Amino acid sequence: MKSLVLERKDELSLRDFPAISKAEETLGPRDVRIKLHTVGICGSDVHYYTHGKIGPFVVNAPMILGHEASGTVIEVGSDVSTLTIGDRVCMEPGIPDPNSRATRLGMYNIDPAVQFWATPPVHGILRPTCVHPEAFTFKLPDDVSFAEAAMVEPLAVGVHAATKARVKPGDVAIVMGAGPIGLVTALSALAAGCARVFVTDLAEKKLDIAASLSPAITPIQIPAQDMVQIVKRETAGWGADIVFEATGSPHAARTVFEPLAPGGCVVMIGGQPDPIQYDAGAAMVREARVENIFRYAHVFPRCVGMLSSGAIDVKPLITRTFDFEDSVRAFEIAASAPPADVKMQIVLPQ
The missing domain is CATH 3.40.50.720 (NAD(P)-binding Rossmann-like Domain)
Known part of the structure; x- marks a missing residue:
């Protein structure tokens, strides 16, 4: 499974990455399997690339980058009721512990146990597929593109x-x-x-x-x-x-x-x-x-709705798009902070 891997500070590679655990790729009854389409390059991704850490989160082993994403459902768990194969979706990248006190109080974004894509040691999704909970996967209206959907995470x-x-x-x-x-x-x-x-x-x-x-x-x-x-x-x-x-x-x-x-x-x-x-x-x-604020909570459906209605237009913010094969070069350019660029995105093979 070819992925964009941060090997260590200042070193990226596009290579097969067998280190995703079987547990991470096992489809649970309330999970969906998603074929990734578009992934945005976030400032945190770039910071891990250029510094090897953000605060207490340190890249101590090779890690797949990327957490702003859209894709297509290709498999559903036995208890999934709101999504079907072929649905176009965007995904909220943080998965909290459902039993934590923060989650039970509705503040799941500040659950200390949250598992967030591309935050060490959790792998990101600049890779062909991923498994994600139905509860944090959101169906896209026909009038919201994959590129716009990958902007839902920062918009949130x-x-x-x-x-x-x-x-x-x-x-x-x-x-x-x-x-x-x-x-x-x-x-x-x-x-x-x-x-x-x-x-x-x-x-x-x-x-x-x-x-x-x-x-x-x-x-x-x-x-x-x-x-x-x-x-x-x-x-x-x-x-x-x-x-x-x-x-x-x-x-x-x-x-x-x-x-x-x-x-x-x-x-x-x-x-x-x-x-x-x-x-x-x-x-x-x-x-x-x-x-x-720390990330977001309870806003992904609102973001999708505003993109669909035209209340918010994020298309002008997408200033450059790269093919997956050019991912390393894309990060090198992003790290140089071009003044005319806002959001760069990577499109995976379909």
């Missing part, structure tokens, strides 16, 4: 962030960072009811893409433009109702309260590898609410 982060922000119709938001997560967060904020979203970034080309997504999106290039000054000017001095921090930059995180309106909300999305400075005084005088 943005929708989860907008949900945690408790967006109200007419809110003004700022999204710090115009990478894939920043842009799907901007789209999610608009779909949730924001009247206007300011998007900040260093890269002009990414801001051009942001501006093209909606007339309600205003790009701000940092540091040439002063984010606080622009937002205050455009809101009659009040500030933004919501600030989404999607850069993972400690410098950006230090500024989250500066453009925030009294009573506003900050949502921390970008992962921070180290402790960051936090202006407790600025938060206090605003009575700011601060939310943190």
